[in-house]
Amino acid sequence: MELGFLALVVGTIVALPVGVISAVRQDSSADYVLRSLAVLALAVPSFWLAVIVISIVFPTLGLPALPVTYSTPTEDLLDNLRKMYVPAILLGVALAGPMMRLTRGEMLEVLRQDYVRTARAKGLQENSVIVRHAMRNALIPVLTVIGLQASLLIGGSVIMESIFNLPGMGLKMIEALKRRDIPVVMGIMVVIAFFVIVVNLIVDLAYSLVDPRIRYS
Amino acid sequence: MSESAAVDEAVVLQDSEGIATRLRGFLETLINRSLESPIGFVSALVALVVLGSFGFLIAVVVMPYWMYRRRKYLGAFGALILLACVLVAFFAPLIQTTETSGNPNVVPYAKAPFSERFTPPTWDHILGTDNLGRDYVTRIVYGAEVTVLVGIGTVLLTAFLATAIGIVSGYFAGAGPGWQMRGPPALLNLPTPLWWFAALPVALLVLVAQSVLRLLDIASLGLAHDQFERLSESLFGQIPSRRGGLPDVDLVIQRVVDVWNAFPAIFLILGILAVLGSGGDGFFGLGRGPDIGPQADFGDEWLWEVFPRTTVVIVTLAVVLAAGNSRIVRGAVLSARAAQYVEAARTLGASNARIMVAHIIPNVMATIIILSSINLGVAVLAEAAISFLGFGIPEPFPTWGRDAGGLALTYGAQYWWMAVFPGLAIAITVFGFNMMGDALRDILDPRLRGT
Numbered sequence: 001m002e003l004g005f006l007a008l009v010v011g012t013i014v015a016l017p018v019g020v021i022s023a024v025r026q027d028s029s030a031d032y033v034l035r036s037l038a039v040l041a042l043a044v045p046s047f048w049l050a051v052i053v054i055s056i057v058f059p060t061l062g063l064p065a066l067p068v069t070y071s072t073p074t075e076d077l078l079d080n081l082r083k084m085y086v087p088a089i090l091l092g093v094a095l096a097g098p099m100m101r102l103t104r105g106e107m108l109e110v111l112r113q114d115y116v117r118t119a120r121a122k123g124l125q126e127n128s129v130i131v132r133h134a135m136r137n138a139l140i141p142v143l144t145v146i147g148l149q150a151s152l153l154i155g156g157s158v159i160m161e162s163i164f165n166l167p168g169m170g171l172k173m174i175e176a177l178k179r180r181d182i183p184v185v186m187g188i189m190v191v192i193a194f195f196v197i198v199v200n201l202i203v204d205l206a207y208s209l210v211d212p213r214i215r216y217s
Numbered sequence: 218m219s220e221s222a223a224v225d226e227a228v229v230l231q232d233s234e235g236i237a238t239r240l241r242g243f244l245e246t247l248i249n250r251s252l253e254s255p256i257g258f259v260s261a262l263v264a265l266v267v268l269g270s271f272g273f274l275i276a277v278v279v280m281p282y283w284m285y286r287r288r289k290y291l292g293a294f295g296a297l298i299l300l301a302c303v304l305v306a307f308f309a310p311l312i313q314t315t316e317t318s319g320n321p322n323v324v325p326y327a328k329a330p331f332s333e334r335f336t337p338p339t340w341d342h343i344l345g346t347d348n349l350g351r352d353y354v355t356r357i358v359y360g361a362e363v364t365v366l367v368g369i370g371t372v373l374l375t376a377f378l379a380t381a382i383g384i385v386s387g388y389f390a391g392a393g394p395g396w397q398m399r400g401p402p403a404l405l406n407l408p409t410p411l412w413w414f415a416a417l418p419v420a421l422l423v424l425v426a427q428s429v430l431r432l433l434d435i436a437s438l439g440l441a442h443d444q445f446e447r448l449s450e451s452l453f454g455q456i457p458s459r460r461g462g463l464p465d466v467d468l469v470i471q472r473v474v475d476v477w478n479a480f481p482a483i484f485l486i487l488g489i490l491a492v493l494g495s496g497g498d499g500f501f502g503l504g505r506g507p508d509i510g511p512q513a514d515f516g517d518e519w520l521w522e523v524f525p526r527t528t529v530v531i532v533t534l535a536v537v538l539a540a541g542n543s544r545i546v547r548g549a550v551l552s553a554r555a556a557q558y559v560e561a562a563r564t565l566g567a568s569n570a571r572i573m574v575a576h577i578i579p580n581v582m583a584t585i586i587i588l589s590s591i592n593l594g595v596a597v598l599a600e601a602a603i604s605f606l607g608f609g610i611p612e613p614f615p616t617w618g619r620d621a622g623g624l625a626l627t628y629g630a631q632y633w634w635m636a637v638f639p640g641l642a643i644a645i646t647v648f649g650f651n652m653m654g655d656a657l658r659d660i661l662d663p664r665l666r667g668t
Contacts, residue, residue, distance in 0.1 A: 043648035045598055047605050048621045048640030055629030055636045158483055159602055163626065173484060174606060177491040185488055193479040 003087055003160060003168060004153040008146070010092025011099060016142075018096070019103025020135060026108060034100070041097030050090055050163045070167055087160040095149055102145055106138035113137075139210050147203030150196055248575050252568070273369065277303055284656055292656020298649025299593075305358055306365040313355035314343065326351065326359040326615045335632050345634035347624055353634065356615040357642050363616045364597055364646065366527055367534070371596035372589045374535035375542060380585055382470060382539065383546025384573050388554060390467040390547070428469070471547075477540035483602060489533045490608045526610050530603070534596055542588050549581040556580070583661040590654035594647045601643050617643045 022034045057063075066086060071079045110116065111134055119133045120126075158170030165171070169188055176184035251261035277300055284293035305312060313326070334350040336342050344353035477485075553559070554577060562572050601618030603609045610616050620639035629636030 039651065040644075040648065043594065043651055044644045045601050045605075045618075045621070045640065045647070047602065047618075048625075048643060051621065051625045051629055051636050051640065054626065056633055059630055158487070159606065162606060173487065177487055177608070180491065182492070185491065189480060189484060189488060192481060192484060196479050196481065 003084060003091065003157045003166060004150070006084055006088035007091035007095060007153055007157070008149075010088055011095030011149075012146070014092060015096035015099035016103055016135075019100040020107055020130065022100070023104045023107030023111065024130060035104070038097045038100045041093055044094075046090055046094045047159045047163060049094075050087070050160065053086060053090065054163075066164065070165075083164070083166070087157075087164045087166065091153065091157065091160055095153065099142065099145060099149070103138065103142050106141055107134060110134045110138045136210060140207065143203055143206055143210060147200050150199035150203075245575075248571075252571055252574065269373070273373070274303075280653070284653070284660075287656075287660055289656035289659065291652045292659075295649035295651070295653030295656065298646060299653060302361055302365050302646060306361040309358045309362055313358045314341075314352055326355050335628075337632070338634055344638045345632070347620075347635055348628055353620075353638050356620055357617065357639060360615040360617045360620065360639070360642070363527065363610055363614065364600065367531055367600045368593050368597045368650075370527070370531040371534040371538065371600075372592045374531060375538045375592050375596075376585050376589045378535060378539035379542035379546050379588065380578065380581075382474070382543035384550050384577060384581070386467045386470040386474075386543065387547035387550030388569065388573055388577065390551060390554075470543075474540050474543060477537075478544075482537050482541075482599070485537050486533050486599065486603055487606065487608055489536070490529065490603065530600060530609055534599055538592055538595065542592070545588060546581060546584060549584040550577055553577050553580040587654070587658045587661055590650070590657045594650035594654065597643065597647050597650065 018034050018038075022031045025031050054066075066083055069079075070083055116129060116134055119129045124133075157168060158173065160166070161168045161170040162174050169192065173185060173188045175181075176188065247261045247264060250257040252258070277296075280296035281293045281300060284290075284296050330350045332350070333342070333346050334348055336346040336350070338345045342352050342354070344357070346352050347356075559572055559576055562576050567575075600609060600616070601621065604616040604618030605622035607619075607623075609618060617639050621643060625636040625639065
């Protein structure tokens with residue numbers, strides 16, 4: 001759960017600005033580079049990326065190895081994060097690919113709208129136009145996708161948890177499956193389905209924050 | 218599945234007018250035959266499967282050139298990768314670089330000369346060897362067989378399932394021009410509340426039975442419509458409002474799809490695979506894999522040995538992918554259904570099955586082909602992931618996912634080639650498939666261009 005949340009944060013932090021930049025500077029070299037990176041992020045399997053990072057990037061850069069033991073965030077937050085940051089970044093990057101593409105597409109569409117031209121004609125600063133007028137409207141479909149990604153996140157965390165040996169639900173599921181422990185599998189499935197539904201509900205409610213036209217009374 | 222490939226072929230060949238017309242005529246005959254009798258339906262299905270397989274192969278061969286002519290250079294590159302994958306998989310025994318000398322009973326990908334273990338990339342072993350001395354070129358080349366088999370099989374099956382679900386669901390969805398809204402079931406329109414409560418259990422039972430009969434009717438493409446109708450009438454009396462009295466098939470199917478979608482795909486896949494089993498002890502023995510050691514002795518018969526397990530993986534992936542895809546197909550069907558030619562066909566007295574097969578399927582074909590091309594990459598990635606987790610095709614048969622995972626993780630830090638190459642194979646392949654999918658989408662659906 002924590003891994004999924006961290007990955008979502010990382011993914012959003014990466015994807016939104018990158019998508020916006022790539023849309024604002026459409027067809028520039030930065031746009032091309034960012035777009036090809038996003039396409040690559042779609043194609044590279046996350047577990048292979050993890051293997052590469054662990055076995056090649058870490059020794060080459062001389063980074064400290066990940067801690068072997070695991071401590072919960074309430075026990076020792078720093079130690080927990082030290083174990084978590086690599087899988088979170090990897091999962092977040094995998095997530096950021098499609099999100100960035102969508103953000104870019106939506107931004108391109110929104111930037112051609114009349115109200116953006118109006119905002120510019122009013123003499124607003126470009127930053128303000130992009131953040132307050134364009135981004136807010138482009139975010140709605142992106143939000144939907146973030147909601148849909150919730151299930152992908154939990155799924156992706158299965159692989160990350162088994163590589164980085166994080167005692168999460170995914171690892172539990174794998175162990176139960178290998179032991180053919182069907183009741184445990186069923187229990188985990190139900191809990192996860194419940195979380196997915198709750199996340200989707202939260203996303204539905206979050207629409208009203210982004211778009212004042214949508215109201216739930 | 219087969220139809221998607223057949224029309225795929227039609228699209229590929231659209232430049233040469235003569236073949237396309239003849240193909241269309243052939244498909245027309247097939248549709249007519251299949252709607253005439255159950256035997257015709259089955260034989261048409263068989264013909265389409267055969268035609269579809271050929272069509273798919275032709276499409277794979279023609280695709281790079283076609284993309285190149287449409288100035289989709291990245292797409293042409295992706296199509297070339299697909300073609301290369303199919304060729305490599307087909308000619309694996311010729312391409313592999315392990316020496317064929319020694320024990321002829323040992324398959325090349327399992328040859329493990331102990332003295333050559335952990336060989337870095339050299340001319341003898343271009344991509345190096347693993348901890349048992351197995352050559353990585355050979356393993357990747359043979360692994361392409363699994364990738365191609367699982368990828369294409371999953372795509373075809375997913376397209377078939379998603380089309381079937383999406384069309385039935387979308388075609389019978391609630392409202393739409395020219396479509397009578399379903400009235401409330403007549404049995405529940407009882408006058409007094411008391412009556413209502415007393416009749417509720419009975420009514421529910423009757424409703425369920427009616428729904429089952431109707432679903433069976435739809436499942437048989439309406440071929441047995443009269444029989445089911447007669448059975449239903451004899452059991453429950455005449456159903457009022459014959460045309461509008463269908464149960465809300467769309468609602469039922471969509472709720473099932475909702476439930477299906479609430480589970481993260483990989484959990485669902487792993488769960489199904491685990492229940493079906495992997496070592497001969499599975500459900501109906503479906504999970505039977507080659508449970509022989511690394512010195513396996515199945516020579517040319519690998520397909521026969523690996524096939525049951527591959528089938529299980531394909532079916533599992535397809536079932537899980539189809540649930541999400543059927544939504545998109547349903548959306549396309551909803552818009553196709555509103556078109557005037559559907560109206561015209563209905564006015565001419567065409568049956569629901571005929572409208573679905575002859576008028577709606579050809580018009581949602583572009584959506585299905587685009588979905589399939591996207592699925593190709595997804596399926597390969599998913600297969601790699603489940604192989605990595607140890608639920609895919611079992612040892613000793615090589616799969617890219619397993620090679621890129623466990624051993625690479627253990628030894629990758631000391632022997633870099635073990636970490637890099639199998640994963641690189643996956644990454645390049647999936648990248649190519651994605652590029653091809655993007656180009657195909659640009660060509661077939663100009664509205665989505667550039668997104």
